[in-house]
Ligand SMILES: Nc1nc2c(ncn2[C@@H]2O[C@H](COP(=O)(O)OP(=O)(O)OP(=O)(O)O)[C@@H](O)[C@H]2O)c(=O)[nH]1
């Protein structure tokens with residue numbers, strides 16, 4: 001299994017990434033020099049890398065500062081030329097030459113499995129969505145494939161109870177897993193989550209990366225931190241996906257905004273990983289992060305297929 005979390009650390013000048021939704025451009029500026037990096041148009045319907053140009057940051061733009069060592073730089077990315085560095089909007093993910101074929105043309109439900117052995121055996125690469133019950137795993141599957149009901153969702157936690165495989169473009173899988181941290185499901189439908197999904201993570205050879213979903217509208221939960229720690233210790237490649245970023249746009253009564261919860265979570269899991277894992281902000285309500293997640297998956301997948 002390739003190891004995406006053990007990439008070399010880089011030097012650490014501070015760069016600034018604007019995150020306002022007013023700007024659909026990805027923009028990266030080194031604060032000290034104000035030399036514009038190239039940016040990429042994160043277009044709603046077209047996930048290509050062809051549109052790119054430079055911009056200067058408007059002074060009123062809120063800034064998220066990311067030091068270079070906190071970026072996720074995919075393997076074989078040319079970091080020699082900072083001027084060509086491109087970062088996916090609302091994430092720490094640098095684009096590599098492998099980011100292609102990101103559009104979804106077809107999505108089919110294939111099967112539900114309760115053991116790793118029952119999962120499809122055609123060798124296609126896959127990404128698994130995992131996270132607390134109700135965090136929005138099934139909703140994110142639907143947002144990504146632009147279908148309202150491909151994966152079943154519910155206001156009540158504990159909806160998904162099996163390993164559900166969805167085949168995309170006949171060439172890769174999205175996998176929707178049951179949530180953890182919900183003990184109120186009736187015993188007969190409650191699966192031994194830790195047993196069956198941990199076996200899946202450790203033994204599924206076609207698993208390119210786990211996508212650990214974390215609710216960005218609330219402060220970090222102990223169980224999510226424990227889960228991230230387990231993935232780190234077992235060196236399972238992981239992408240952190242922050243969900244429900246549409247909620248709490250403004251700070252109210254001291255309750256933190258999504259951006260602050262995202263920042264706090266990074267700090268709390270830092271010690272579990274040798275290098276910063278990729279993270280990305282999403283919302284299944286506004287479809288924030290949909291095209292970015294697809295580009296990220298495409299570059300992980302294309303790299304995996306070549307190695
Ligand atoms: N505001 C907001 N609500 C969301 C978002 N994503 C999911 N929800 C809501 O959260 C609830 C749970 O969503 P699901 O997608 O079923 O969650 P899940 O993680 O698959 O849950 P389990 O299958 O029980 O593990 C539903 O009421 C969704 O409408 C989001 O991005 N923003």
Ligand SMILES: [Mg+2]
Nearest residue numbers: 137138159160
């Ligand atoms: Mg679900």
